[in-house]
Amino acid sequence: MAFHTRSNSFPSRPHPIVQEVDEHVCRLRSSEATSTSSSSISHKLSGLQDLHDCVDRLLQLPLTQQALAQEQNEKWANELLDGSLRLLDVSSSAKDAILQTKECVQDLQSIIRRTRGGESAALTGEVRKYLTSRKTVKKAIQKAMKNLKGSNFPSLNKDHESIDIVNKLREVEAVTLAVFESLLSFISGPKSQPSRWSLVSKMMHSKKVACEEEKANEFAQVDAALNSLIGHKTSKSQNKSVDNAQNQLEQLESCIQDQxxxxxxxxRQIIKTRVSLLNILNH
Structure with a gap:
């Protein structure tokens, strides 16, 4: 008598949801080469929402649940669970960085409105506080980025019948980490930014600085504008810098809102995915 074992790998013709996951992953990977602008970051985050929505539907498939729930596959399922925790950690870091910057931006805008034409020392003090908070945010981002670099994906036994499912979810984790790495880099700004902008007050009208500002993202532009503001000593030049800072802060606030x-x-989608994985393991 011949006994037939049922494989839990995906069939030769993949389920439509599996194809959808592949399409989202491919789009996000192709977008990694695009310019790191505010709009491109927002587009990538939107793509991640769609991807993780598909992943949750993938985890609801009986085929997926059967494969991951088997006792011999518990190791792989737990690794995927650990991966979801990594994603929660990095997304929490991004949330904290955005929230802290948002609060500082709003406080600074309020101070600028109240002190316009008044005591410049108070404004300078608040600007310095903002720039100090930015340094704190950048240090936290550097730590998060270092943790990202430490993420690894242990090799699988290629004969393992759940290889397709596990690899699919690992691909999702990898592309999600890549998008968050882009976001964190965007918030932090160029690595060489501090040395470049330390000379802004002396070179504000030069073509070189104008070119640099065009290339900088909204976070870096605000840093530059504020460094320029505290570098001006005359009330006339400072008023121009205040106007510029206000405009840059408004643009940054809009950017922060989207992100x-x-x-x-x-x-929220990552939490949903993690809950689905936990339910599969607990059955």
Missing amino acids: EEGVECVF
Whole structure:
């Protein structure tokens, strides 16, 4: 008598949800080469929302649940669970960085409105507080980025019948980490930013600085504008710098709003995925 074992790998013709996951992963990977602008970051976050929505539907498939729930596959399922925790950690870091910057931006905007034409020392003090908070945010981002670099994906036994499912979810984790790495780099700004902008007050009108500001993202532009503001000594030049800082802060606030909403949606999706994995393991 011949006994037939049922494989838990995906069939030769993949389920539509599996194809959808692949399409989202491919789109996000292709977008890694695009410019790191505010709009491109928002687009990537939107893509992550769609991807993780598909992943949750993938985890609801009986095929997926059967494969991951088997006792011999518990190791792989636990590794995926650990991966979801890594994603929660990095998305929490992004949320904290965005929230802290948002609060500082709003406080600074309020101070600028109240002190316009008044005591410049108070404004300078608040600007310095903002720039100090930015240094704190950057240190936290550097720590999060270091943890990202430490993420690894142990090799699988290629004969393992759940290889397709596990690899699919690992691909999702990898592309999600890549998007958050782009976001954190965007918030932190260029690595060489402090040395470049330390000379802004002396070179504000030069073509070189104008070119640098065009290339900088909204976070770096605000840093530059504020460094320029505290570098001006005359009230006339400072008023111009205040106007510029206000404009840059308004643009940054709009940018932060979009990214805050995007990160929050992805964060909720990751939690949903983690709950689904826990339910599969507990059955």
